Amino acid sequence: MQTDNEKYNKTVRPNTAFLNELKNKLPEFFAKDGSFDLDKFKTQLKEKNINELSEGYQLDFIGKDYARRQAGEMPSTVIVPDEKQNRGGGAHSKNLFFTGDNLEVLRHLQTAYANKVDMIYIDPPYNTGQDDFAYPDNFEYTDDQLEDMFGLDDDQLTRLKSIQGKSSHSAWLTFMYPRLQLAKHLLKRDGVIFIAIDDNEDSNLKEICDEIFGENNFLAQVVWERAYAPINLKKNFSPSHDYMLVYGRDANIIETNGIMRSNEADDRYSNPDNDPRGVWQSDNLSVGPAIEKNIYPVTTPSGRVVEPPAGRSWSLSQNAFRERLADNRIWFGSDGNGVPRLKRFKSELRKTGITPMTIWKYKEVGHSQEATQYLQKLMGGKKYFAYPKPVKLVQRAIQLYSDENSIIMDFFAGSATTAEAVIRQNIDDQGHRKFIMVQLPEKTYHINKDGKQVPTKGGRTAFEDGFMSVDEIARERIRRAAEKIEDDNELTLPEDFDGSFKHYRVVKPTKQTLENIDDFDPNNTDLFTNMVEGFSSKSLNIPGDASGEETILTTWLAQDGYPFDVNIQEIKFGNYHAHMVDNRLYIINEGWNSTQTKELLNQLGTNELDLQTVVLFGYSFNILDLRELENGLKQLDSKVTLIKRY
Structure with a gap:
């Protein structure tokens, strides 16, 4: 007999996930048989004076309907608890680590974690054509079933199946689309997702994110300076950056926490005139290009008359300037003879810290080589990962869009940098954030024709050290990082410090x-x-x-x-x-x-x-x-x- 999920999945169409979401939010537009009443919906649009035929565009690619269908399917796997870990080191932990296909894990979490995740950080495969990505799906349906599901003819079916095992743009987009669609449902209304990417798929990722999250919910494209020196062997340019696309579930209610102020930044504030409002620092009062009405003479306390530099004007109107002057908010220097500057008090700064800019320098958040060296040292001098992300990079994202009780998710966990970043941020601000990691058990070996285990191209060191799959390395990294954090913070470690995790494997029967x-x-x-x-x-x-x-x-x-x-x-x-x-x-x-x-x-x-x-x-x-x-x-x-x- 068929399982309940198998019966359901046979009814799934490319728009099933969308219709389910629509039914949840607008049940009044669905008939008893579950069909959508399009005429009623159009009537409502007209009554609200909305142009239903407004201009727009979207990205199409081979496999898109298949990807949309995948987002609506129920899981075909089971969740197996690792009782040895969960009754041992992870017995009291609130953190979760899932070993398995992240698409299946995301399906499993759709109910329990819907609208509960505060921030997602993912570093998916970049699709550089260097064996870092190949479409993994085997299309577990017959040709007749695929043709019926999507209304395909024979030529269209051939094109769809052509993406199997390939690293084309269509293959990569078909892989990413359902995962992002399901991830969106897990985010809170004020939740945010960071997606690391490079030039190869940046533009395509932007388009599918605009479609899934809505272009109005695009927050930023952060540029991370990942390299500090050029590679001189490059023929034209030596790439020195990667990107992070940042989207929110609802940008209207999202506000960053800002970047924590450094001691160096705080030291710039002083109070040379003993202003009772506290310490302050002064800002340049001139701006360019010039605004004609804001060009006027200012007389300093010493009697000198000054005007804005050529091509510039004052940033304040004359009336606004007089108001600031009367309120002792204009500074002319300690001798009263300087060009006027505007006093900004530390007490009036945003409580949330410094607004982040979209270029993140390696001096602030680390670079790729530094991250590799750190992880290598943490893992006993062994290099298991070629390009891990710096902990400080992910930690900054966590600082910007989480509070002390947030849930942080990474469903391309890799070396588990995100898990360590969560633990470290909790130490920094005494938080109780929880992480959810998901990692495919990608093997460090393959079986040769003689039936022997042979290490993969990049997995030899890990295989020789007894790590049979990437997820094993990630879990060991979390344990070692937590141990180091405990040792480094022995005297100040909170009693409820959580450096462990519960572990589950998501597998097919x-x-x-x-x-x-x-x-x-x-x-x-x-x-x-x-x-x-x-x-x-x-x-x-x-x-x-x-x-x-x-x-x-x-x-x-x-x-x-x-x-x-x-x-x-x-x-x-x-x-x-x-x-x-x-x-x-x-x-x-x-x-x-x-x-x-x-x-x-x-x-x-x-x-x-x-x-x-x-x-x-x-x-x-x-x-x-x-x-x-x-x-x-x-x-x-x-x-x-x-x-x-x-």
Whole structure:
């Protein structure tokens, strides 16, 4: 039989994600059959005097409809908790690290973390044509299915499938589009995303971001000076910068915290005239080009008459100048003979700090070589990553758009620079920010024709040191960085310092489990296969010591909108163990029969148990026990909803 998600995904079209979002915000424009009432919508537009035919353009590329469809699909994977980590070093941590395909992880988080993430920083593959990107999707549909989904003819289908394993612009955009679409849903209304990119895809990224986030929500294109010296072997230019595109969910309500003021900047303020309003510094009062009406003579206290320099004028009108002069806000120098300057008091500066500019110098936020050297030293002198980002670079982004309790996400975690940046920022301002990292378990080896493990081109050092995949290195980096931060801040470390994480693997069920699902008959009176066991770490052939029940429960809780640190209560019905969260009872394991049903109904009838919903794993129930439970719940005075999941 098909799983619930498989049934849903068969109905998904390129505009499904958009329609779901529209239905959530404008349900009044949908008919009972779920169709959108376009005529009603047009009428509303006309009544509000909006030009529905206004000019505009958008970026088209091979695979766009496929990418849009991917954004609307349900996950086909399960979330497997790493119980060894989660009961050990990560037991009390609020941070999360997911190993798996970030598209699947983003799908899993759509309910639990919708509108909850404050800031996203990502450093996706740059698509330079140097083996740093190849489109990974294998199109797990038949040609007939693809043609039907998107209304393609044979030539169009051939073009779509041509992006497989390629690094073309269309392939890169098809890869990025659904991930950005899903990421947008996770951001709060005042949330912000930083996307690192270089010249190869900068213009294309800008266009799809304008489409997904809205061009009105574009905040900046930051230029990061990543190199401090030219590469003289370059034929024409030696690139010295990368970009970060910055978009907000709703730019109308977003305001930066600003850059923290340095001691050097504060030292520029003084109070030479003992002004009771406190320390100040003076600004040039002339501006250019000249504004005719703002050119007028000013008499200094010493009696000297001065005018603005040639081609310039005063920045204040004559009336405004007189007002500032009367308020002792004009400074003529200690001898009263200088050109007038405007006094700006430190007490009147923006409480949020210095407004950031769009060019970030390497002296302020670090450069690429510095980041490589730092990470190499942290990892015991071994170079595992070629181009990591500096911690200070990501930390500045965090400073600008987060508060002390923010959630920061990076779904291209790489070397986990973002995780360290979050931890360091918490030390700097005593914050309690939490991170969510996602990293594909990209292997550091491949299997040769003799069946032997052979290190990849850039993975030899990591492979020889026992790291089988990139995500393992990232997690080890977080541990080492946290240990260093603890050592460096031993005397001032907060009691609730969180330098660890809970770890989850997002994986597809095995072929055998999928075959068992296909063969399952819900009308059987006997169960021949323990379906729960197929979802354990052991059956999935991954480390972590998770039982099948723990995997299913973790996956369901995320689906139902619960965070990963939710309180789970164990409930016993005789010798059967179930789990309860809020007013939802989860029944997963085999072994539920009439005895447990009677006990459940008795506890509900005596108000010993307060339930609204029972969620059960359909593969663990034969038809007779399932019907008995259904009928029993229907007879209760208080309504309890039964949800069967497959």
